[in-house]
Structures are given as C-alpha cells and as structure tokens.
Amino acid sequence: MALDIEPGIAAEGNPALIKIIIKEMDGGTIPFERFMELALYHPEHGYYRKSGRIGRQGDFLTSPTIHPMFGWAIASWCEWVWQQLDEPDTFTIFEPGAGEGTLGTAILDWAEARKSNFSQSLRYIALEPNTEGTDSRIQWLQGNPSPVQNGIVLANELFDALPTRLFEATERGPAEIHVRWDGNNFVEVRGNITVLQNVPTKGRFEINGKAWPILETMCGLIKQGAILLADYGYEEEKLWAPWRLQGTLSCFYHHTAHENPYRHVGEQDITAHVNLSELATGLQNFGYEQLGPTPQHEFLTKLGIGDLVESARSDLGSYFERRQAFQTLTDAGGLGKIQILAGLRGIKGTVPGFESNEPT
Numbered sequence: 001m002a003l004d005i006e007p008g009i010a011a012e013g014n015p016a017l018i019k020i021i022i023k024e025m026d027g028g029t030i031p032f033e034r035f036m037e038l039a040l041y042h043p044e045h046g047y048y049r050k051s052g053r054i055g056r057q058g059d060f061l062t063s064p065t066i067h068p069m070f071g072w073a074i075a076s077w078c079e080w081v082w083q084q085l086d087e088p089d090t091f092t093i094f095e096p097g098a099g100e101g102t103l104g105t106a107i108l109d110w111a112e113a114r115k116s117n118f119s120q121s122l123r124y125i126a127l128e129p130n131t132e133g134t135d136s137r138i139q140w141l142q143g144n145p146s147p148v149q150n151g152i153v154l155a156n157e158l159f160d161a162l163p164t165r166l167f168e169a170t171e172r173g174p175a176e177i178h179v180r181w182d183g184n185n186f187v188e189v190r191g192n193i194t195v196l197q198n199v200p201t202k203g204r205f206e207i208n209g210k211a212w213p214i215l216e217t218m219c220g221l222i223k224q225g226a227i228l229l230a231d232y233g234y235e236e237e238k239l240w241a242p243w244r245l246q247g248t249l250s251c252f253y254h255h256t257a258h259e260n261p262y263r264h265v266g267e268q269d270i271t272a273h274v275n276l277s278e279l280a281t282g283l284q285n286f287g288y289e290q291l292g293p294t295p296q297h298e299f300l301t302k303l304g305i306g307d308l309v310e311s312a313r314s315d316l317g318s319y320f321e322r323r324q325a326f327q328t329l330t331d332a333g334g335l336g337k338i339q340i341l342a343g344l345r346g347i348k349g350t351v352p353g354f355e356s357n358e359p360t
C-alpha cells in the first residue's frame, strides 16, 4: 500500500509516526484510545519520547516546571508523613510519570538543605517509561519495583496524560470513537454501540480504562505511608454534567490550547480530565483513607507556600521570581485548579493541606 501523505498534514506532525499509524490502521480503523497511545507513547516517535516537551521552551507548563517552590512545599508534606511514621531509617518516594525528574530534584534539594535525618532516610525512585532525567540522586526504573515498608507515591499530571477511550452518546447507547485515514487526514468514525452503565446520554465523553489498574499498582507499592495525586479533573457528576457536550479532551502545541488531536501528530500533547470520583473510590478500595479532592491553590496555600515567597524578601530578584511563581501555581483559573487527592495508610493526625476535609 502506498503511504503518500498530503504534505500539509505531514509537515504539521511527525511523518514517520503518521505512516506508522496509517500502517496499523491497515485500511480500516483503530480505537481513539490506540491513536492517542501511539501519538503520545509510540516507543520511537511518540510525543513523550522526546525531552523538552514540558516547560517554557516546550508546549505546556506543569507545576514542577514553574519553580522549585512547588517541590519544596510537597517535600514538607512528605517530611510530615515520614514524621507520622516515627521517622523510619529508610523512606522511599516513588514518582510514576516523573518526566525529567524536576519534582524529585526540588524535593531532594529541600530535604538536603534541612540537614535532618529525613534527607538521610530518603530514596527517590522515578517510575518513568519514556524519559530519563539527569539527577544522579534519583533512581530511574521502567518496571514495577517490589513494595516497601514506608514511603510515598507522588504523581503530578500522570492520569490526565493517559490514553483514554472516547465515546459519543447516540439514541441506541454510547458509540466508541474510532479513527481512520481518509487519504489526507485522520477522521473519526463511530464504532459499535457499547453497553455502559451510568454514562452520559448526550454528547461526547471519555472513559479512562488505564487509570484504575495503574492506581492499583501504585497503591501496592507501599505498606504504609501516603499517595498524593495532582491532576486536572472533576468528580463524576461535574465531569459528565449534561451541559458538557464536548467532553474534556484538549491538545497543547507551543503553549496554544486547541481541541484537534489529529493535527501536529506526535508533536503536541493530548490530555483529558480525570474522573476524580473513580480515583477516590480506588484509593479507598485499595486500602487507603482518602482525602480530597482539594484544589491546588488551597492545598499549597495551606502548606504555607506564601512563606516561601516572604522568606526571599532580602533578595529582590528572587523575591519577585517567587511571587510570580506563587501567582501562577495558585491561579484558580490555571494551575491552581488542579485537584489534589491523597490516600493515607497507617497515619494519624490532621493532614497538612487538607485541614478542612474530613476523611471518608
């Protein structure tokens, strides 16, 4: 089969990846979930296989890339968990979806600066199948490690980057969206009607089939300690509200947001909001006391991120840098609306950042 690609489309995306996707379609269709998986995670040409995607020079910003202050605040939360566990000699932080390790570096720097036993006890393990960072204090793993006695699992914007199934409600039930190549473009077609309970009866919506098993694996990594998740998302009632007819799928290319996953294939991020109700239920189901969701702007403010700004007053350059980062990280219409969920096991006490939330 000839794989001539119309130059406009090829020039916008990665031509090698586009050819691979067309080849896998073999003249037919693939589910949208598979299209998204190839676009983001193809082992050679997927979007996340190349470094530099996140940050000012890339396509979008995440909290750890704004300023190390984000990681310092999270580090103080981790130290609190370590203290509640009676300061064990070995304490492991796992970070699935660590990217290039920016969060880990900030956490380790903060701990080292404290010169306390917390820093001595820390082992930091990035569980990241796509990239490898340069901080030699971080151990990079691709598989699943054995569970540890004491630790934390941190994940910042992992779940909203997972390939998701896409559906469109019809009068006969939800049809799964598939993708085919029409000779010039990737186009959508409706697949078979699927039997699904309690899903929207109008418009488009996503269901993430990978979130639950990944959460289960995460929850099995520690015998006691905590899970801390940060993602764009809504509880199910809001995620699937009757007025949300277009779902939540969005794309980022050079800091411009749009809704077409078939442009810039392999060169743009594709993301969907997570179902926070599912993650919250999962945390409880897998044996954790669950807290949140609470918005990041509230969580960071309660952790005292404002004090990190004030403590730099003697150096004006650093002070204004931190002040600007504070505004970005706590902007309720931007990164501040990211939702934080926690799971706790073997820990008592009022949990920093969640003070007004009662455990369920």
Ligand SMILES: C[S@@+](CC[C@H](N)C(=O)[O-])C[C@H]1O[C@@H](n2cnc3c(N)ncnc32)[C@H](O)[C@@H]1O
Binding pocket: 048, 054, 062, 063, 064, 065, 096, 097, 098, 099, 100, 102, 127, 128, 129, 130, 131, 155, 156, 157, 158, 161, 162, 214
């Ligand atoms: C949106 S990026 C976030 C990176 C980093 N946490 C940050 O906040 O800057 C999502 C990351 O999750 C990683 N990822 C995707 N699927 C994964 C999986 N199944 N296990 C671990 N990491 C995964 C991707 O390679 C990517 O680095």
